[in-house]
Amino acid sequence: MNAPLHPETLRRPVPAACLDALKDKFGERFTVSESVREHHGTDESPYPPMLPDAVVFAQSTDEVAFVARLCNEHHVPLIPYGAGSSLEGHLLAIQGGISLDLSQMNQVISVNAEDLTATVQAGVSRKALNEEIRSTGLFFPIDPGADASLGGMAATRASGTNAVRYGTMRENVMSLTVVTADGRVIRTAGRARKSSAGYDLTRIFVGSEGTLGIITEVTVRLYPQPEAVSAAICNFPSLDDAVQSVIEIIQMGVPVARVEFMDSAAVKAVNQYSKLTLTESPMLVFEFHGSPAGVQEQAETVQAITAEHGGMDFEWAERPEDRNRLWTARHNAYFAGLQLRPGCRASTTDVCVPISRLAECVRETVDELDAASFPYTIVGHVGDGNFHVLMLLDADSEKEWQESEVINHNLVRRAIAADGTCTGEHGVGLHKMQFMAEEHGEDALALMRSLKHAFDPNNILNPGKIINW
């Protein structure tokens, strides 16, 4: 780790009275079992596990409020836990404390088809929600790859492949029920499509990674299932050609639902992993949503643009099963990449830049990666200027880890210099904290810190994440 952690020196003692009170209240839904704590102190980040002192499984907002009041009274760290799929160390118990598992809060509370909204408990996963609402003709588009919980997705301001058309959790969360640090329960907004009634509490909690309050219910926007869907892939001679095509597509206002970039190494990995025969050169994967005529028109416009940039023929995936195979392959690009170097340790990055700077930013990164001692793949939500590098490291090599960190830092600095951000969708967690001052400046960080102090005066909520106290 570039910023060394000394968990044992950071750990705060958890008073026995606090543990006893939790045990009394939750019975078997309270545990200090090593294996459960290990599970709740591990995420998809490159960090080693950092275990909480205990785990509580909550089933209601009132229960969450009870835990918050207790932890606040005893100044005990409290870390909300959803699906455990975060990538930057968000849920690691660096100061010990209680991991509050919300996965049993898995009820869809209401679906308002006329208003295109649904309200769910925080532990409902995006796939479970879509399963639940399938018969309404509506769907929830935000798709970060993992079957994350809606509460976790809100907390990290998640997005993914559909964001170019449907936006991110920032745009698609209408309201939240939140438990504050001192155990009060608030609702951040009603279900009106828009409001100018005071400070935007919803957006304050979206992306706050459990550091300002604990999200227990989420009201999201739904969308009509498109009448027609089609998907296609197109290979290019170079990265630049692919990116330039996307810039023109976005500028033309083509409402493409998804446009994903994969470099040739990522295509190769996906071919091996998903037993496909895609051409192993820089590739864009498109999905179009609309009426049958609209989808056709979009596809024709896009084909004309790609053809001007050396794009090869479109390969279509018209049938749902072909589309599913294609997008499953894309979603598995991470796992597929890991197989390029079996037994490796993975480091993933996540930057986002204005699209005009994307090609240059990727190109400079590729130059640096090509000189590295390990393999890598690149995939990107290219319509948003967001891309990821997966670096496949020898698990035992400190040298490779240090090398990957240098590349990661250079990439982040390149993104920030391009007026972009150190994280487009993964969040800050622990791993990106070191870049917050560089991205935002000390004065903006001071404002963020004052917000944290105002909302969580005892620093119990996921302490030590996003910004230092």
Place this chain on the structure above:
Amino acid sequence: MNAPLHPETLRRPVPAACLDALKDKFGERFTVSESVREHHGTDESPYPPMLPDAVVFAQSTDEVAFVARLCNEHHVPLIPYGAGSSLEGHLLAIQGGISLDLSQMNQVISVNAEDLTATVQAGVSRKALNEEIRSTGLFFPIDPGADASLGGMAATRASGTNAVRYGTMRENVMSLTVVTADGRVIRTAGRARKSSAGYDLTRIFVGSEGTLGIITEVTVRLYPQPEAVSAAICNFPSLDDAVQSVIEIIQMGVPVARVEFMDSAAVKAVNQYSKLTLTESPMLVFEFHGSPAGVQEQAETVQAITAEHGGMDFEWAERPEDRNRLWTARHNAYFAGLQLRPGCRASTTDVCVPISRLAECVRETVDELDAASFPYTIVGHVGDGNFHVLMLLDADSEKEWQESEVINHNLVRRAIAADGTCTGEHGVGLHKMQFMAEEHGEDALALMRSLKHAFDPNNILNPGKIINW
């Protein structure tokens, strides 16, 4: 006024040292002239003028920071002033102090056509921006009616007729330059389309009405000018038929750019004011953006839906000049309404509800209005569930004012009970403060207050607005 104000008892003395320092720094751009103060202490709200002690015309972010530091040191109220078009008393100097006029900060700083973004100084108006970028093939869609400043629009989370398709300022502000209460200058974000890098400072300031910081620069999203545009009007036998049509249109996912409701009184007013011959029954006004084929398809879908709900034939406005006349008439509905009762005092409302509750909310309001002693009109951004009542009051009648306030309050309570909001786009200012606790609850309000205290510890920024200290 329902919540009586006693400005003289609230006024804070402005030390001579503060005024002298401003005069030294700004010369002729500092004034205590009665007429200028009167202008800056008057808005479009029903409140009487409340004058600042002095007005400063700033020309740069550094100058704004200078004023903030000075006012913070002397604990002097500081009220940012854009175009003066706010409707709920936002800019009234209820505690005296300095009105900081930003209208001379009117430079378009940069236009990034590839990224679909523009950065402007806060005093640039939406029409000026659109004029500036016309040749790029892009446009900025947010249109609150008034030619408001971008800084003011961001500060009130403005929206208007295009929001159903393009969103509000909440979705379309990418980044802000903000001067904090103590005169630090921060930028809230870069120009990446999405970011998960910490607390959403941008959305904290959007809608904060000058109470958390002073917006000096705004980066907004732009959109490609649609290849084809068409507009149409359709009359209905009843409000319910019109609203039910809109619900189905939204549910079908038709990407209608605008869909506006006018009641028969509003149509009549517009006919008289704009010399039109529109049928005086409940009416929807549509605008469609897209490719020529896409626009036609949208229009056909919408016509089929309206026909099922008693909608009469579409009347088309294909030519740009016809469309402009139609939308100018719609935008002038406020002034047209005033002419229904020459010399009247107007009270406007602004609520927003989930669209499934819209028809019932409007119907109950109409029942109450029909029994009132004064005329009224209703217009609405019906695709968002947002509507306005314009009540035309005898300027000398306290009885009519009180009656209108009761109706306004009942309407707001009805909207909140329907899980809506006391203001969809006008903002809180002074007039809606009384509803904040009812809408958000005391605990959420306490969080908002703690945010205000954290960002503006001396309560100098537009004090007494949104929430009580």
